[in-house]
Amino acid sequence: MSHLMTTTAPLTSVLRADANVGRVALVTGGGSGIGAAAAVELAATGAASVICGRREAPLQATADRIRAGGGECLPLTADIREPADVARLLDATIERFGRIDVLVNNAGGQFTAPAEQISDNGWRAVSRLAVDATWSVTREVATRSMIPGDGGLIVFVGFSPLRGSPGFAHASAARAAVANLAAGLALEWSRYAIRTVCLAVGSIETEGMAQYDRPLQERWRRAVPLGRFGTPAEVAGLIAFLASPAGAYITGTTIAVDGGTDAWGLAEPPPLPERG
Numbered sequence: 051m052s053h054l055m056t057t058t059a060p061l062t063s064v065l066r067a068d069a070n071v072g073r074v075a076l077v078t079g080g081g082s083g084i085g086a087a088a089a090v091e092l093a094a095t096g097a098a099s100v101i102c103g104r105r106e107a108p109l110q111a112t113a114d115r116i117r118a119g120g121g122e123c124l125p126l127t128a129d130i131r132e133p134a135d136v137a138r139l140l141d142a143t144i145e146r147f148g149r150i151d152v153l154v155n156n157a158g159g160q161f162t163a164p165a166e167q168i169s170d171n172g173w174r175a176v177s178r179l180a181v182d183a184t185w186s187v188t189r190e191v192a193t194r195s196m197i198p199g200d201g202g203l204i205v206f207v208g209f210s211p212l213r214g215s216p217g218f219a220h221a222s223a224a225r226a227a228v229a230n231l232a233a234g235l236a237l238e239w240s241r242y243a244i245r246t247v248c249l250a251v252g253s254i255e256t257e258g259m260a261q262y263d264r265p266l267q268e269r270w271r272r273a274v275p276l277g278r279f280g281t282p283a284e285v286a287g288l289i290a291f292l293a294s295p296a297g298a299y300i301t302g303t304t305i306a307v308d309g310g311t312d313a314w315g316l317a318e319p320p321p322l323p324e325r326g
Contacts, residue, residue, distance in 0.1 A: 063094050063287065069294040071096030074147040076139075078130055078187060079157035081108030083256035084207065086115075087282035088154050091290045093121030097152065100143045102128040130157055130183040140190050150195040151202045152293045155184045155228065158207065160221035162262065173220045180224035185231070192244060201243025203293050206232045210250040210308035211315060225250075229304045236302025245301035247292055252308025255279045275310030 075092045079085040080101025086108070089099040093116040101123060103109050109125035116123040124146055128135040143150060158180040163172070188204055196202040209215065209225040232248035239246065253259070253270045259279070271279060285307050291297050306312045 063091060063290070065095045065287075065290055065294060065296075067094065067096060069095040069296075070152075070290060073097040073151040073293060074100065074143070074149055075152035075154065075293065076100045076102070076143055076150050076187075076191065077154040077156055078184075079103055080125075080154075081105060081112055083156075083258060084251065084254060084282045084285050085154065085156035086112040087286035088156065088289045089123065090115055090119075090121075091283070091286035092152065092154075092293060093123060094119060095290045095294065097290075097293065098122040098124075098147055100124045100126065100147070100150075102126045102130065102139055103157070104129050130187050131178055133186065136183075136186050136190055139187075140194055144195065149199050150191050151200075153188065153191045153202070153204045154289060155188060155204065155206045157183065158221075158225075160218060160224075162217040162266070163220075164217065165219040168220050176220045177224045177227075180221070181227045184228055188231075188235075192239065192242075196244050197239070197242045202245070203297075204232075204235070204244065204246045205289055205292065206246070206248040208248045208250045208304060210252040210306050211312040212250055212304070212306070213312075213315070216321075232304065233302050240301060245292075245298075247300060247302075248304040249285060249288065250304050250306045250308060250312060251280075251285055252306070252311040253279045254285060255281055273311055273314065274308070275314050278309065280307065280309055 070092055075097045077085050077089045080089045081103040089101045089112055093099045099116055101109055101112055106127050113123040113125040126139055126142055128139045130136055160176050206228040208229040209222050214222045229248040232246040235246040253274060288307060292300060
C-alpha cells in the first residue's frame with residue numbers, strides 16, 4: 051500500500067506552549083472528534099477550554115485529557131438547540147472565566163440519504179443544529195462577551211467539497227450557510243475586532259466516520275488526492291493557529307482542510323441519466 055494511503059503519525063503541536071495563553075475558548079461538540087481535538091490543542095497552547103455537548107461521559111474524558119496535560123477545562127452538558135441551555139452555558143462560562151475569546155462552532159450532525167428521500171423533519175433536524183443552534187451560540191457569545199469586550203475569533207465548521215456531496219444535500223446546504231455566515235459577519239463585526247473563519251473540512255477519521263459502511267468510506271478515501279483521511283488533530287492545529295497572534299490577519303474566508311478534495315471534485319463519474 052502506498053504511504054499516501056496511511057494516516058499520519060500522532061501530531062505534536064508546532065505552536066509554542068504559550069501561543070494562546072490567557073485566552074478562553076468555548077468549543078461546542080467538544081466531547082469527541084474535531085471538537086475534542088480542538089479543545090485539547092487550544093489547552094496545550096495555553097488557552098482555558100470550555101467544552102459542551104449532550105453527553106457527559108465523553109466531555110469528562112476530554113476534560114481529563116486536558117487536565118492530565120496541565121491545562122484547564124470546564125465541561126458542561128448542554129443542548130445548544132435549546133435557548134435555555136445556551137443561556138446557561140454562557141452564564142457558567144462567563145461566571146468562571148469572565149469572557150470568551152475563541153468560539154469553535156463544531157457541533158453538528160448528519161445522515162446519508164438520497165435527496166428525494168430526505169423528509170422535512172430530517173432536513174429541519176440537520177439545519178436546526180448546524181445553522182440555527184450555531185447562530186444562537188454565535189450571537190450570544192458576540193453580544194455578551196466579544197462585542198462589549200476585546201473581540202475574538204469565531205470558527206465555523208463547514209464541508210468539503212464546497213460544491214456539494216451526493217447523499218448529503220441537506221448537510222452540505224447547512225454547512226454552506228455557515229460558510230456564508232462567516233464571510234458576512236466579518237464585514238459587520240470586524241469593527242469590534244471579531245474575526246470569523248469557516249473551515250471546509252473533508253473526510254476526517256472520527257468516531258462519526260465509523261457509522262458509515264466500508265465501501266462508502268473507501269469511495270470517500272479515493273476522492274482525496276493525498277490518498278488518506280485527515281485526522282482531528284490536523285484540523286485542531288489550524289484552529290489553534292487561527293486563535294494565536296499568528297492568525298490575527300485572517301478573517302472572512304473559508305479554508306479547505308481536505309487533502310485536496312475540493313480542488314479535485316468528486317473524482318468519480320456522474321450517475322447516468324434515467325431518462326433519455
